[in-house]
Amino acid sequence: MHITLVDDSIPFDGYTASARPLGGAEKAFAALPGALARRGHTVAVYNRCRWSMFIEGAQWETFEGRRPLTTDVLIAFRKPALLEFVRQARKRVLWHTIPGRFLDRKDARAMLDNHKPLVLLCSEAQAVDWKARGLAVGLLPPALKSDFLNPAQVELAEVPRAIVTSHPRHGLDWLVDLWVERIHPAVPAAELHIHSMALAAAAEGGGIEPALESLAAKVFAASAQNVRVERPQGDHLMAQAFQQAWLHLYPGHPDDSTAFTLMESQAAGCPAVIRPLGAAPERVADGRSAYVAPDSDAFANLASTILGNPSVRASLSAEARALYGGRTWDAAAERLEAFLA
Incomplete structure (x- = not known):
């Protein structure tokens, strides 16, 4: 044809x-x-x-x-x-x-x-x-491309690391509050790496749209709770970032009808904790490759558990890879x- x-x-x-x-x-x-x-x-x-x-x-x-x-x-x-x-x-x-x-x-x-x-x-x-x-x-x-399905193997980060790839307007304000108030106190060594072009530009001294100014200030103030801002990368380097991360935190949004990066992180073997919004629940095997948290308390408890237990993370990781095989x-x-x- x-x-x-x-x-x-x-x-x-x-x-x-x-x-x-x-x-x-x-x-x-x-x-x-x-x-x-x-x-x-x-x-x-x-x-x-x-x-x-x-x-x-x-x-x-x-x-x-x-x-x-x-x-x-x-x-x-x-x-x-x-x-x-x-x-x-x-x-x-x-x-x-x-x-x-x-x-x-x-x-x-x-x-x-x-x-x-x-x-x-x-x-x-x-x-x-x-x-x-x-x-x-x-x-x-x-x-998915081979970058995520068959990524070059890299070591898991020694320090427990959560990664976020969502658009800043898709629940990031809520997630940063939850990290500062609930998750970080439970796992003090853990880091939250936020991959966002807009926030990275602001962190480097560039401007940011007015609607995101208060969020940017909150994110930068949370550096004491190990919140870091990273620039998103091409597929090869993002696959490595997912492999190094212990957990993908995915707040989601009702209008997120694809959840592309959640698929990529699962394929690379990164477990996830998500909210039941949009297409996100369709992209995971609840209880096997990730957890769908019904509320904020469950989200914080599940994230803390995975970040504090390498064996739990390893089990979820294997299931995530298997879910996207083929x-x-x-x-x-x-x-x-x-x-x-």
């Missing part, structure tokens, strides 16, 4: 995630073309990449480049308006990575009703507040083919 994927967001390509931090949705978009090409398809990708290039068997073109007149399958990423990117397509797919309710906006619904695409979701959480109303729907949970993009491409048949 001739498959065309199109995205109209930020500049990136199939190599970007290896060199610098990239959002989970963008990483998914960058990984699927090569997997489809390996399965024998002719794959063209159009996005805001800087120039044309051939990556893992797929042809990447700039968004303004000459688009094909026809394609067997058009996969529009996130924006329903992109369903019209190619005039003639045997099948159209909308790959949706944000809450389902956004598809009920008037302009989005008009596009869906007009083209009747297959709507490809990343999690069951996306369907909670959205009705397909006659549209075909498929579930394609994101897969979750490759090649397997995801095969699953997608079944939807396209």
